[in-house]
Amino acid sequence: MKEITANGQTVNEAVEEALSQLKATRDEVEITILDEGKKGIFGIFGKKPANVRVKLIQDPVKEAHAFLSNVIKKMGIDAEIEIKQSGKVVNFQLTGDKMALLIGKRGQTLNSLQYLTQLVANRYSTYYIQIIIDAENYRERRKETLIQLASRLAQQVIRTSKTVSLEPMPSYERKIIHAALSEFHDIKTYSVGEEPNRHLVISLKAKAGSK
Template identity: 25%
Template sequence: MEDKLNQVLDNILGFLLLEGSYELEEKEESFLVSIDTKDAGRLIGARGESLDSLQLLVNQIMGRLTGTEGFKRVVLDVSGWKKNKEEELVESAKQWGKQVLETGKELELEPQSAWQRRIVHMVISEMDGLSSESAGEGRDRHIVIKPGNQKTNKPTQSEQKDSENSENQQA
């Protein structure tokens, strides 16, 4: 699968006329592809939408090339953007959670992609006295953090939907 993935990435990045390089890291259930290019902004796009779309495309191509057996999800990162964004989201989610605990008032966040909402849901689920749910549809889908203890190992319906959407974006 690694050879096929290299071929797909070479073709797509060449087609996009991007200069740069990439590294593959094979994990148990996925491949992490770290792309380094001077055109990072163009490849990432607004709010990471271009990167999400490219990742979806790569996963669909790989799914067709490999079939269900041996398929591993491909996660793309450009110039460390996604890794940095994940770290920022974890810290922001903790701050948002503290704010809700201090004020006792719900907090509606700006719209986020499914993988970003999933990270926020996971952080909030670990905090006592808080719950979170997704609201809205499509590009307007966002998280509402609420006071009230909902610490449970069972995901809420909105967390389940975000997790499925995140997997679909990455699969």
């Protein structure tokens, strides 16, 4: 139950009734007064109850956590989820058995979970939230792999003068490669395509004076 209407002798009573049913506090809801009601003559004749609509404000992080927990459970995996939030970035750290199944080949399952969880979070948020899901410190190990890959491919592009396109990856992984290759002055990197298939391209910079 996310939204209800409630009646009471006063607006305050109607609101309290709604809060009781929603099991929420005033800080967690939006209140719309539909009818302030009437006391009536002598408190009897023409008396009309107050009517309010109370809507639960859904926390994007809680909704994302609930979604992720449900998906993991349906996968038959028992995992603990630790949440750390810093500004607009929310980290979900997963621990437990069968983490390899959650990570998947080259992190594809983990990336898919992350992409879907981020969609859920931003559905309920008034500003953009970045979701990062990690398991068994995979993201740090992946970062090291990406930096090594970036360096190797940059040298390949310089040696062969041929453009290289990488596999689709999340935006923060593309940023890792962008940053790693910023010191290679002869090449440029840019992203192509739409999420979740957006990928990075590495190519030579055009030399000054060349057409």
